[in-house]
Amino acid sequence: MNPQTNIEQGHRRYLQSLKREKKWVRFYQLIIFLVFFSGWEIASRLQWIDPLIFSSPSKVWELFLAKVQDGTLFVDLSYTLFETIFGFILGTVLGTLLAAILWWSPLLSKIADPYLVVLNSMPKVALGPILIVALGPSFTSIVAMGAIISIIITTIVVYTSFKEVDPNYIKVLQTFGATRFQIFKEAILPASFPVIISTLKVNVGLSWVGVIVGEFLVASKGLGYMIIYGFQVFNFTLVMLSLLVIAVCATIMYQLVELLERKLIKNGS
Amino acid sequence: MDFLSLQEIHHTYFTKTSATTALSDISLEIGEGEFVSFLGPSGCGKTTLLSIIAGLLEPTAGAITLEGKDVQEASKNIGYMLQQDYLFPWKTIEENILLGFKIDGSLNDSNRDYALTLLEKMGLKGVEKQYPKQLSGGMRQRVALVRTLATEPKLLMLDEPFSALDYQTKLKLEDLVSNTLKSFGKTAILVTHDIGEAIAMSDRIFLFSSSPGQIHKTFIMPDELREATPFNARNHEAYSSIFQTVWKELESLEPANKH
Numbered sequence: 233m234n235p236q237t238n239i240e241q242g243h244r245r246y247l248q249s250l251k252r253e254k255k256w257v258r259f260y261q262l263i264i265f266l267v268f269f270s271g272w273e274i275a276s277r278l279q280w281i282d283p284l285i286f287s288s289p290s291k292v293w294e295l296f297l298a299k300v301q302d303g304t305l306f307v308d309l310s311y312t313l314f315e316t317i318f319g320f321i322l323g324t325v326l327g328t329l330l331a332a333i334l335w336w337s338p339l340l341s342k343i344a345d346p347y348l349v350v351l352n353s354m355p356k357v358a359l360g361p362i363l364i365v366a367l368g369p370s371f372t373s374i375v376a377m378g379a380i381i382s383i384i385i386t387t388i389v390v391y392t393s394f395k396e397v398d399p400n401y402i403k404v405l406q407t408f409g410a411t412r413f414q415i416f417k418e419a420i421l422p423a424s425f426p427v428i429i430s431t432l433k434v435n436v437g438l439s440w441v442g443v444i445v446g447e448f449l450v451a452s453k454g455l456g457y458m459i460i461y462g463f464q465v466f467n468f469t470l471v472m473l474s475l476l477v478i479a480v481c482a483t484i485m486y487q488l489v490e491l492l493e494r495k496l497i498k499n500g501s
Numbered sequence: 502m503d504f505l506s507l508q509e510i511h512h513t514y515f516t517k518t519s520a521t522t523a524l525s526d527i528s529l530e531i532g533e534g535e536f537v538s539f540l541g542p543s544g545c546g547k548t549t550l551l552s553i554i555a556g557l558l559e560p561t562a563g564a565i566t567l568e569g570k571d572v573q574e575a576s577k578n579i580g581y582m583l584q585q586d587y588l589f590p591w592k593t594i595e596e597n598i599l600l601g602f603k604i605d606g607s608l609n610d611s612n613r614d615y616a617l618t619l620l621e622k623m624g625l626k627g628v629e630k631q632y633p634k635q636l637s638g639g640m641r642q643r644v645a646l647v648r649t650l651a652t653e654p655k656l657l658m659l660d661e662p663f664s665a666l667d668y669q670t671k672l673k674l675e676d677l678v679s680n681t682l683k684s685f686g687k688t689a690i691l692v693t694h695d696i697g698e699a700i701a702m703s704d705r706i707f708l709f710s711s712s713p714g715q716i717h718k719t720f721i722m723p724d725e726l727r728e729a730t731p732f733n734a735r736n737h738e739a740y741s742s743i744f745q746t747v748w749k750e751l752e753s754l755e756p757a758n759k760h
């Protein structure tokens with residue numbers, strides 16, 4: 233056998249082993265999924281857990297179908313989804329923008345430092361009532377909740393990464409006579425993409441928290457409202473349904489961020 | 502008038518806990534088209550001096566002029582290759598070598614062709630679309646060299662450009678760089694630890710002593726070595742005696758600078 237076919241065979245074997253491993257991983261993931269839901273169903277039917285509180289997958293599914301048919305689920309979902317995406321984008325963009333301003337002016341960043349620390353340690357959801365009074369019990373204040381919860385932490389994390397870019401990259405650009413804006417665009421921002429992406433991932437979760445809490449406080453629509461309403465009328469199937477819908481949506485958003493990551497970060501790997 | 506002139510440059514680095522004088526009383530003149538080397542022990546302030554000449558660092562005292570102008574204004578005419586390659590990992594090789602044109606807004610087809618030809622001359626054909634981390638250390642250093650040469654600066658400063666290369670590649674690149682610079686009549690400053698390289702490539706060698714960095718001695722290379730290519734200069738009969746002289750001077754600096 234010549235060495236060339238040997239290498240090809242080895243490579244094929246390597247790919248096969250990768251595939252096999254992936255299959256097993258998927259298999260176990262599926263098993264966990266099935267065990268969880270069937271366990272839940274059985275435990276509920278046999279009254280191991282209180283079916284009134286924990287509901288059961290079949291009841292959730294029935295409710296899901298009913299709510300899909302009368303269209304009410306989509307109304308609530310679209311409200312919440314819109315608020316979350318809006319809050320998420322607003323929080324991330326404003327946070328990054330603030331970080332850019334701080335990078336631009338080192339003096340300003342020194343002055344702002346203690347205030348950022350204070351704002352960051354503050355539990356943002358506690359601002360909810362103030363937002364509602366200030367902006368009205370509406371869409372605006374819920375979006376504001378979704379944004380405010382992530383904006384300061386985004387600013388701090390992204391600014392830190394801006395500062396940590398190797399100054400020698402800046403030197404290279406300066407030898408070509410780059411302006412401060414060019415330095416930002418060519419070195420600072422792209423060098424910080426990995427950090428920005430990972431804050432995006434964190435912000436996906438944070439925005440959901442902000443929006444759901446916001447809906448607890450004000451809304452008459454949305455998944456957060458569905459949870460609080462289900463709680464009030466003791467319809468826990470409704471609560472479970474909205475929890476599951478939130479889980480699915482948050483996961484999809486997370487996946488989209490990962491897609492963006494693959495688009496944005498290229499260095500030949 | 503001299504092309505590049507440094508008058509009584511002093512530089513002290515200040516930190517919260519210390520003040521390090523990196524350079525003290527450096528005065529020198531370099532003529533247009535001249536090739537000089539800075540040779541000296543580690544930490545004697547060579548990189549600092551290059552940063553000052555490039556206008557990246559304001560010296561604590563002293564003045565530098567390039568063609569009679571302050572270096573801050575003349576910075577477009579100065580190419581500076583840092584001690585490590587500092588290629589941008591998220592840019593392809595092509596984007597990296599075209600960076601200078603992109604920054605000053607002069608990117609066009611003829612510039613691009615020129616840069617790609619340089620890349621080819623460095624023995625790096627076909628890597629344009631790759632990313633820096635796919636290349637070896639020596640290849641990256643050559644790419645960095647292309648990036649610096651591409652904008653055709655009048656003054657070129659190279660901080661140990663060949664240090665990460667294997668000996669053969671190093672000899673070849675020495676010839677290549679030397680020929681390229683000579684044919685365009687470029688002025689160059691080379692920082693190196695390698696006495697042989699300094700002798701083979703330069704017209705003059707400035708030997709630095711450290712703490713604080715000062716010009717200890719200047720060696721002027723004989724004409725026969727200047728005219729020869731670096732490779733041939735290394736084999737020239739005058740080479741080894743100069744090597745001995747420089748070596749002895751460098752040795753005499755060492756004991757005084759034990760840390």
Ligand SMILES: Nc1ncnc2c1ncn2[C@@H]1O[C@H](COP(=O)(O)OP(=O)(O)OP(=O)(O)O)[C@@H](O)[C@H]1O
Nearest residue numbers: 514515516521523542543544545546547548549550
């Ligand atoms: N940013 C800085 N802050 C404080 N001290 C510095 C800084 N950069 C360099 N120094 C000090 O200045 C002196 C000269 O440093 P420099 O990097 O110019 O030396 P060098 O001759 O280039 O050394 P090498 O040959 O190892 O590259 C050293 O003592 C170093 O510790």
Ligand SMILES: [Mg+2]
Nearest residue numbers: 547548549584
């Ligand atoms: Mg150095």
